[in-house]
Amino acid sequence: MALVHLNMLWKFSQNSTSANYLELFSVLVRGNALRQGSSWRGSRLLVALLLVALSACGAATWLYMTSLDSDVTETLVSQGELVAPQPRVYSVQCSEDYDNYKRYPGCTPQKCGRAVTDGVVTREEAQTLRRLAERGLALAGSEGGASILDLHSGALSMGKQFVNIYRYFGERLKDVFTQEDFQLYRDVRGRIQEVIAQTFGLDPALMYLTKPTFFSRINSTAAKTQHDEYWHPHIDKVTYGSFDYTSLLYLSDYGSDFTGGRFVFMDQNGNRTVEPRTGRVSFFSSGSENLHRVEKVMWGTRYAITVSFTCDPAHAISDPALP
Numbered sequence: 001m002a003l004v005h006l007n008m009l010w011k012f013s014q015n016s017t018s019a020n021y022l023e024l025f026s027v028l029v030r031g032n033a034l035r036q037g038s039s040w041r042g043s044r045l046l047v048a049l050l051l052v053a054l055s056a057c058g059a060a061t062w063l064y065m066t067s068l069d070s071d072v073t074e075t076l077v078s079q080g081e082l083v084a085p086q087p088r089v090y091s092v093q094c095s096e097d098y099d100n101y102k103r104y105p106g107c108t109p110q111k112c113g114r115a116v117t118d119g120v121v122t123r124e125e126a127q128t129l130r131r132l133a134e135r136g137l138a139l140a141g142s143e144g145g146a147s148i149l150d151l152h153s154g155a156l157s158m159g160k161q162f163v164n165i166y167r168y169f170g171e172r173l174k175d176v177f178t179q180e181d182f183q184l185y186r187d188v189r190g191r192i193q194e195v196i197a198q199t200f201g202l203d204p205a206l207m208y209l210t211k212p213t214f215f216s217r218i219n220s221t222a223a224k225t226q227h228d229e230y231w232h233p234h235i236d237k238v239t240y241g242s243f244d245y246t247s248l249l250y251l252s253d254y255g256s257d258f259t260g261g262r263f264v265f266m267d268q269n270g271n272r273t274v275e276p277r278t279g280r281v282s283f284f285s286s287g288s289e290n291l292h293r294v295e296k297v298m299w300g301t302r303y304a305i306t307v308s309f310t311c312d313p314a315h316a317i318s319d320p321a322l323p
């Protein structure tokens with residue numbers, strides 16, 4: 001279509017000489033200049049004034065809209081930063097959620113907030129855990145969205161459901177995971193527990209690992225079941241019940257391994273994001289003071305581990321172990 005138009009224009013221009021065009025143009029310009037003189041200058045001034053007024057209106061509207069927009073995003077920690085040796089801590093007021101549960105002195109949140117540290121798990125350790133996740137999830141995986149491997153219960157996404165890796169793969173698992181892999185998971189879990197206790201002023205001996213604790217792999221393929229829709233805003237204490245402190249250990253890098261997939265705290269006055277970085281631990285009290293979501297992954301693959309703690313010994317689980 002566009003080609004036909006271009007051809008027509010070309011043929012048209014062949015029939016009129018450029019001299020004719022120039023003559024016509026100069027007559028028009030001279031005629032206009034003589035007739036319109038000062039009124040032309042006046043209308044140019046008017047147009048300029050109109051443009052200035054319009055830009056001022058535009059700027060004012062933009063300022064007003066951004067001040068109302070609750071979607072304004074602040075980056076708490078970017079991928080490129082290295083937060084070490086001390087965690088970066090942001091305090092928030094505790095919600096009343098904890099009042100609905102039995103209180104455990106030395107553990108139940110009295111101080112709430114969120115924190116990020118790159119000083120607890122090394123990049124190498126995170127890469128080893130990532131390879132563990134890759135091998136485990138390669139056994140099956142969901143049909144899209146997020147895939148989960150829970151080393152404690154053995155739950156592994158398979159198509160639209162879950163299988164139990166310990167039952168389904170039995171002895172063959174020894175070719176996939178080593179005792180050292182599980183030892184590393186236990187070490188890392190212990191260090192995360194320590195840093196959470198230090199940050200929130202708790203007794204680490206009164207905190208217990210709780211379920212689910214899982215590796216997640218997220219890519220940009222469309223989720224086929226609700227299970228695999230990882231992006232919904234949620235409160236961990238509501239979603240998982242037993243959680244008092246949630247931690248996330250990231251096993252890949254925002255920006256180079258994947259895009260999208262930032263972690264978003266959804267506060268009343270705006271969003272605050274944490275950009276995943278290999279070896280980064282992000283942790284927070286699990287009540288509604290920390291409503292959050294994960295952005296949809298646009299490109300690449302994002303790996304993370306969710307490791308969470310309860311104050312209620314009845315909800316404690318033992319560390320995952322190879323059978």
Ligand SMILES: O=C(O)CCC(=O)C(=O)O
Nearest residue numbers: 216236248263294304306
């Ligand atoms: O992977 C993340 O960054 C967050 C996952 C999450 O919100 C959860 O496991 O409850």
Ligand SMILES: [Fe+2]
Nearest residue numbers: 234235236292
């Ligand atoms: Fe969550």
